[in-house]
Amino acid sequence: MFDRLVSGTNTPGERVRAYARVENAACAARLSAMADLLEQAYAASGSAEREQWRCDNWSSVCAQIGAAQTLTSGMVNALLTNAVILRDRLPKVCAVFAEGLITYLLVRTICQRTALLQDPAALRAIDAELAAQLRNWGAKSLSQTDADIDALVLRHDPYAVRRAEEAVHTTGVTVHTDGATGVAHVDATVNATDGAAFDRRATMLARTVCDRDPRTLDQRRAAALGAMGFGWDRLPCMCEEPDCDAAARPAVGGVVIHVIARQDVLGDAGNRATEDPTPDPDPGAGPQTPPEPERAPEPEPEAETPTPAPRTGDLTAQRRALAGTSPRRLSKPLREYTLTQLITELNADPGEFSPASPGIVIGGPVLPAAVVAQLALSATVKTLVHPGQAPPEPRYRPSxxxxxxxxxxxxxxxxxxxxxxxxxxxxxxxxxxxxxxxxxxxxxxxxxxxxxxxxxxxxxxxxxxxxxxxxxxxxxxxxxxxxxxxxxxxxxEPTAPVPVCGTPPPKHSAGLTMPRRRITRAEARRQRIDAERQRNAPWVKQYLRDSIPPF
Structure with missing residues (x-):
C-alpha cells in the first residue's frame, strides 16, 4: 500500500524521509479505520436508542479500539475524536495527512485549535487554506504552530479562538505521581481564603507530634496533606519511642488506600497483621491456604568467576533515612575540589540495594520498600490469602x-x-x-x-x-x-478450575437496565463549545474595537 512512498530510496537519508511519510500515512489510515468503525456502529439497528445509554455507541467503539491496540481509554477517546474531526470537518487536511506530509502531532494540534468553529463556510475556508499551507509548512515550534493556526481562525471567526487565560485562572487540583520514588506532586489553585486555611491547617497538624519526631517541619507539613485526605485529626509520630503519647494511629477516616507488600517489608508491623474482621456468611466456603507448590530441581551452576553480591542494607535504617534532613554529599565546599577529587568522593559510597521487595498501591504506583516500611508504621496490616484450590462460595456476592x-x-x-x-x-x-x-x-x-x-x-x-x-x-x-x-x-498461581452449571445465555442481562445519560454525548459537546464561544465574547468585542483605525 505504501510501496510508492519508499520506491527509489537508496541512501539512509532518503530512507529516513520515505519511512517518515509511511509512518504518517499509516497513522492517517488507522484513524480512518477508527472513523469507519464508529460509522458502522451508528448504522447498526437501534443505534439511536443506544446514544442515550451510559455506555453509548462511542464507548463501545472505544472499548473495541482499546482492546485491539492495548490503549488506555483516554488515549482512544483522543484518537477517535480527531479521526471524526478529520473526516467530517477537515477533509482536505485529512487528504494531506493521508499522503504522509504531516505528522499526527500537527494534526492533533489543528483539531484542537479549530474545535470551536461552527460556521460551515468558515470551516471550509480554513480547511482549504490550511491544506495549502501544510504542503510547505516546514519546521515550527509548538508555540509558533499554535499562533499560526490561531491567526487563521481569528481571520474567519474570532469567537472560535482557543484562549488559555480562563483555564489558567480556573481553580483545581492536580496530582502527579512518580512511580519510581513513591512521591506525588500536588498542584493546586484555590481561593485565597482556602489557601490560608490550608496553610494554617497543615502547620497545626505538623505540630501534633512529639519533639522527638525526626522529620523536619516541611516534611511534617507534607505528611499533613495525607492526614487531611485520610480524615485524621493529627499525625502519627515517627519517633518510635515506647513512651510516646502521639505514636498511636488515628481513627480511620473516610478514605482507605490499599497497598500490597510482602512480609519482609513490614518488619515489626507484620507481626500485628489482623484477619478480616467481617465474618464470612459461610466460613466453610471461604478461601483456604494453598498447598506448597512443588519446585523443579535447579540446574547445576556452570563454573564461572563469581561476581560480588550487591550490598543490601538494613531496611529499618533505610526507612528512618527518609525522615529528617538529607546528609551532606560532600565533606568540604565544592570550590575546594579538583575534578578528580570530586568524582572520587561522589563514587566513594555507591549506595545499597534494598533487601526487601517493593510494594504497590492497588490501582496506583509502585512504592520502594523503604517507603512501604514507613507507611506500615501507621497502617492497618491484614494478611492476603491466596484461595488455592478452595471450592466455590455458595452465593453471588464474594466474601x-x-x-x-x-x-x-x-x-x-x-x-x-x-x-x-x-x-x-x-x-x-x-x-x-x-x-x-x-x-x-x-x-x-x-x-x-x-x-x-x-x-x-x-x-x-x-x-x-x-x-x-x-x-x-x-x-x-x-x-x-x-x-x-x-x-x-x-x-x-492457578486457583480451582471453574465448574460450569448448565449453559448460560449469550448475554445475561434480563432484569438489568443500562444506566442512561441525561443528554447525549453529541449534545454535551455542543453545549461545551457554545459555552466556550460565549466566554470569548468580551475578548472579541475588545479585539474588534482595537482593530478600528484611529482616523
Missing amino acids: RALADFVRARDLTCRHPGCTRPIDDLDHTIPYPWGPTCASNLAGYCRQHHLVKTFWPGWSTVQYPDGAIVFTDPDGQTSTSYPGSRALFPELS
Missing part, C-alpha cells in the same frame, strides 16, 4: 477475603489497555451458571463492566491463572493478564 484477593490480583480494570481503578467485581460466566470463585471473578471499571454486560458480540474466557481472553464483536481476540503478575507472581 471479603475473596474480593480482596481478586482486587489485589487484578489491581486495575481487566479490559485490555484499561488502567482505571476497579469499580465492580464481575462473574466471567454469569452467576448462577458460573460459580463465585477466583477463577470466575475479575475486576472492571464501570464503563467496561457495562460493555461486557450489555453490548452484544463481546465474550470472555477466564483461566485459573487469572488470564482473560476477550473477543470483540468483529471476532478479534485480545488477552489480558493480572496486573500483579510482574511484582507478585504468586497471586497469579
Whole structure:
C-alpha cells in the first residue's frame, strides 16, 4: 500500500524521509479505520436508542479500539475524536495527512485549535487554506504552530479562538505521581481564603507530634496533606519511642488506600497483621491456604568467576533515612575540589540495594520498600490469602477475603489497555451458571463492566491463572493478564478450575437496565463549545474595537 512512498530510496537519508511519510500515512489510515468503525456502529439497528445509554455507541467503539491496540481509554477517546474531526470537518487536511506530509502531532494540534468553529463556510475556508499551507509548512515550534493556526481562525471567526487565560485562572487540583520514588506532586489553585486555611491547617497538624519526631517541619507539613485526605485529626509520630503519647494511629477516616507488600517489608508491623474482621456468611466456603507448590530441581551452576553480591542494607535504617534532613554529599565546599577529587568522593559510597521487595498501591504506583516500611508504621496490616484450590462460595456476592484477593490480583480494570481503578467485581460466566470463585471473578471499571454486560458480540474466557481472553464483536481476540503478575507472581498461581452449571445465555442481562445519560454525548459537546464561544465574547468585542483605525 505504501510501496510508492519508499520506491527509489537508496541512501539512509532518503530512507529516513520515505519511512517518515509511511509512518504518517499509516497513522492517517488507522484513524480512518477508527472513523469507519464508529460509522458502522451508528448504522447498526437501534443505534439511536443506544446514544442515550451510559455506555453509548462511542464507548463501545472505544472499548473495541482499546482492546485491539492495548490503549488506555483516554488515549482512544483522543484518537477517535480527531479521526471524526478529520473526516467530517477537515477533509482536505485529512487528504494531506493521508499522503504522509504531516505528522499526527500537527494534526492533533489543528483539531484542537479549530474545535470551536461552527460556521460551515468558515470551516471550509480554513480547511482549504490550511491544506495549502501544510504542503510547505516546514519546521515550527509548538508555540509558533499554535499562533499560526490561531491567526487563521481569528481571520474567519474570532469567537472560535482557543484562549488559555480562563483555564489558567480556573481553580483545581492536580496530582502527579512518580512511580519510581513513591512521591506525588500536588498542584493546586484555590481561593485565597482556602489557601490560608490550608496553610494554617497543615502547620497545626505538623505540630501534633512529639519533639522527638525526626522529620523536619516541611516534611511534617507534607505528611499533613495525607492526614487531611485520610480524615485524621493529627499525625502519627515517627519517633518510635515506647513512651510516646502521639505514636498511636488515628481513627480511620473516610478514605482507605490499599497497598500490597510482602512480609519482609513490614518488619515489626507484620507481626500485628489482623484477619478480616467481617465474618464470612459461610466460613466453610471461604478461601483456604494453598498447598506448597512443588519446585523443579535447579540446574547445576556452570563454573564461572563469581561476581560480588550487591550490598543490601538494613531496611529499618533505610526507612528512618527518609525522615529528617538529607546528609551532606560532600565533606568540604565544592570550590575546594579538583575534578578528580570530586568524582572520587561522589563514587566513594555507591549506595545499597534494598533487601526487601517493593510494594504497590492497588490501582496506583509502585512504592520502594523503604517507603512501604514507613507507611506500615501507621497502617492497618491484614494478611492476603491466596484461595488455592478452595471450592466455590455458595452465593453471588464474594466474601471479603475473596474480593480482596481478586482486587489485589487484578489491581486495575481487566479490559485490555484499561488502567482505571476497579469499580465492580464481575462473574466471567454469569452467576448462577458460573460459580463465585477466583477463577470466575475479575475486576472492571464501570464503563467496561457495562460493555461486557450489555453490548452484544463481546465474550470472555477466564483461566485459573487469572488470564482473560476477550473477543470483540468483529471476532478479534485480545488477552489480558493480572496486573500483579510482574511484582507478585504468586497471586497469579492457578486457583480451582471453574465448574460450569448448565449453559448460560449469550448475554445475561434480563432484569438489568443500562444506566442512561441525561443528554447525549453529541449534545454535551455542543453545549461545551457554545459555552466556550460565549466566554470569548468580551475578548472579541475588545479585539474588534482595537482593530478600528484611529482616523
